[in-house]
Amino acid sequence: MISNTKKGYFTLEAAIFLPIFIIGILTIGYFMKIYSTAENVTFSMIDETSHLAAQACGRKSAVSFPEKVKARLREENNSMEWIKTVNFRYLYSDSRKDGLIIFGCRYRIALSLPVKLTDSVELESRLKCRGFIGTKTDGTAMPFSDMEKNGDSSIVWVFPMWGEKFHKESCRFVTANAVQKVLTPRLKREYKPCELCRPEDVPIGSYVYCFLRAGNVYHRQGCHTVEKYTIEMEKEDALSKGYRPCKTCGGG
Ligand SMILES: [Zn+2]
Ligand SMILES: [Zn+2]
Structure with a gap:
């Protein structure tokens, strides 16, 4: 009689905790998927941008760059539902530096969670660096008189x-x-x-x-x-x- 109750208790315990355990494992798996995709994206963005930055000295425009990055990210990450590159600017200047390159990637990773909380997550990575353009950044802007000089x-x-x-x-x-x-x-x-x-x-x-x-x-x-x-x-x-x-x- 006692042992029967015990067995019933274990069965009940298993019935409650096993699904929770499985969901837990799956959830960890999905987090890993999100993290690894995000890390991949960051790595590829840095890799592509470092090539672009190294060529900046002889390259006046880079109109095809966002498309190139997008194509690479799409190819490397098949869990991506969509991706777009945003705010790409090439060799622009702010008040202190010139030759800056900036862009961001917005993307969605598809998930099929056992509990339907959400079916995807949206992430964004941004990157800013300076192109190798052969000038130093001493912070002083080129005076207008220099632009008018006839070289x-x-x-x-x-x-x-x-x-x-x-x-x-x-x-x-x-x-x-x-x-x-x-x-x-x-x-x-x-x-x-x-x-x-x-x-x-x-x-x-x-x-x-x-x-x-x-x-x-x-x-x-x-x-x-x-x-x-x-x-x-x-x-x-x-x-x-x-x-x-x-x-x-x-x-x-
Ligand atoms: Zn020569
Ligand atoms: Zn050829």
Whole structure:
């Protein structure tokens, strides 16, 4: 009689606590899913932005950047219901610093909780950093008189990520390497897409890379045939960014 009551008690106990235990385990599982997704998102945002910041010196606009981040996050996190990038600003200045990059990602993670409290959570991550643009942040703004000064606006060529020298267009260092260009419908007509990196789907307005002296082909960023590339800039701009004239061609 006593032992029967005990058995009944254990059964009752199990009936009450087992579901709670299972729900507890599942809930921990869902928290882990939310945390790991949020951490993934933060890591990918930092990774993409650090590449962008490193190229900021030779890159005047980054219109395709939010789309690129979005595509990566979507691909890496399949539990995401939707994602949007918000407030993207590239190389802007506030009162103390220039070359700032800022953006945020808003996203929703789908959940199928055993207890229907909610079926998704919405999160937002924001990131702000400074692009590598070659200027120091001493806090003093450029005076208006400097903007009116007539500098040497002749065009020279620099390797934004490799060299410290500026060159003439005809210099062999320039002609042997690719030139960074903005993809326009006209460029698309005049140049053929590279057969290795297949840049057909690169959106208009993005940077592509062309070898002007050899074969009218354009490449996407990261194509292994484009190891180094040049960009053009005004001579005074190059000097102020710390570039010095090339010894071979004498600069510009
Ligand atoms: Zn040179
Ligand atoms: Zn290519």
